[in-house]
Amino acid sequence: MSLLTDRVVTKTAGEKFEIKFEACHDGGYVWMLDAIDTTQIKMTGKTLTPAGSKQLIGGNVIEIWTFEGVQPGDYQLTFNYKRPWLAAITKSETVRVIIK
Numbered sequence: 001m002s003l004l005t006d007r008v009v010t011k012t013a014g015e016k017f018e019i020k021f022e023a024c025h026d027g028g029y030v031w032m033l034d035a036i037d038t039t040q041i042k043m044t045g046k047t048l049t050p051a052g053s054k055q056l057i058g059g060n061v062i063e064i065w066t067f068e069g070v071q072p073g074d075y076q077l078t079f080n081y082k083r084p085w086l087a088a089i090t091k092s093e094t095v096r097v098i099i100k
Contacts, residue, residue: 010098011069016044019065019095022051028083031063040071041097069099
């Protein structure tokens with residue numbers, strides 16, 4: 001389900017980076033980010049694009065999360081794949097972010 005090919009992102013402070021996940025929004029599933037300290041890393045955007053070459057009814061989407069490293073350090077971003085109205089988490093992904 002995840003499009004991550006590498007679970008480690010290395011960037012310099014002020015540099016933007018993307019993390020992408022595939023999701024089935026029509027099934028009610030979305031990726032949710034656990035709380036982050038925005039003085040260290042800030043989320044600058046989230047966009048959606050069709051998972052295939054064209055948008056299909058009921059087709060999956062790619063969630064593109066954009067971040068910027070604010071302070072040098074070694075951080076972890078944890079994403080949970082779930083239906084927002086339920087407590088159960090279907091899947092979790094952790095991405096290590098190194099800001100130099």
